[in-house]
Amino acid sequence: MNLSTKKPSKKDERLESIKKVHGQESSRFTTRMEDYLEVISELIELKGYATPLDISKYMNVSPPSVTKMLRRLDDEKYIDYTKYQGLKLTNSGKNIANEIRQKHSDLLEFFEMLGIDNSTANQDVEGIEHHLNPKTTKQLRKFILFLKSKPQLLSEFRKSSF
Numbered sequence: 263m264n265l266s267t268k269k270p271s272k273k274d275e276r277l278e279s280i281k282k283v284h285g286q287e288s289s290r291f292t293t294r295m296e297d298y299l300e301v302i303s304e305l306i307e308l309k310g311y312a313t314p315l316d317i318s319k320y321m322n323v324s325p326p327s328v329t330k331m332l333r334r335l336d337d338e339k340y341i342d343y344t345k346y347q348g349l350k351l352t353n354s355g356k357n358i359a360n361e362i363r364q365k366h367s368d369l370l371e372f373f374e375m376l377g378i379d380n381s382t383a384n385q386d387v388e389g390i391e392h393h394l395n396p397k398t399t400k401q402l403r404k405f406i407l408f409l410k411s412k413p414q415l416l417s418e419f420r421k422s423s424f
Contacts, residue, residue, distance in 0.1 A: 291338070293392035296362050297321065298331050299340060302351060303359035311348060365391040368403050375409055377420055 270278070301320050305312035314328045321328070329345070336343040340355035351359060366387050373383035394402075409416050 295331070295335060295338075295340070296358060296392050298328075298335060299351065299355050299359040300362045300366070302341065302349065303356065303363065306351065313348065361396075362391055365394055365399055368399060368406060369394075372402060372406055375406065375416060 298317065298321070301317055302312045305316050305320070309316070314325055314332060317323075317332075318325045318328045332341065332343045332349060335341045335355065336349075339352055340358065341349050341351055343349040369387040369390055370380075370383050373386060374380065378386070
């Protein structure tokens, strides 16, 4: 049988899916950049500003690493950054930060609905939020709203012992 005409198996499809995701990872924009934009956005909302030292503290990375990423984000037009004068998110940066924050919020709400404790849910969300397709996020939000409209269904799920 010619391999090019063979129907792909589930394992073949899985391998192709992994290949595709890792190919996207090497694109110009990375999940690490999203993390920085998310932290910057959170800090600005919390304190009114974000400093490289704050970012270093919250992300547990060295100040020189933060400076390097801030320059990259500035070059890519996600932030306006001038050393020793502070930084601010551009509209593009704000949009990405808001998308990530919304995904985080939706996933956290969903996991909490499932009865997962907040600490575990937050850890899991940090690993997932960057990899969700917008279509998946939309369906997840729709499902959350559906579950909220059916409190009896959610209560039955929480009581079940499958």
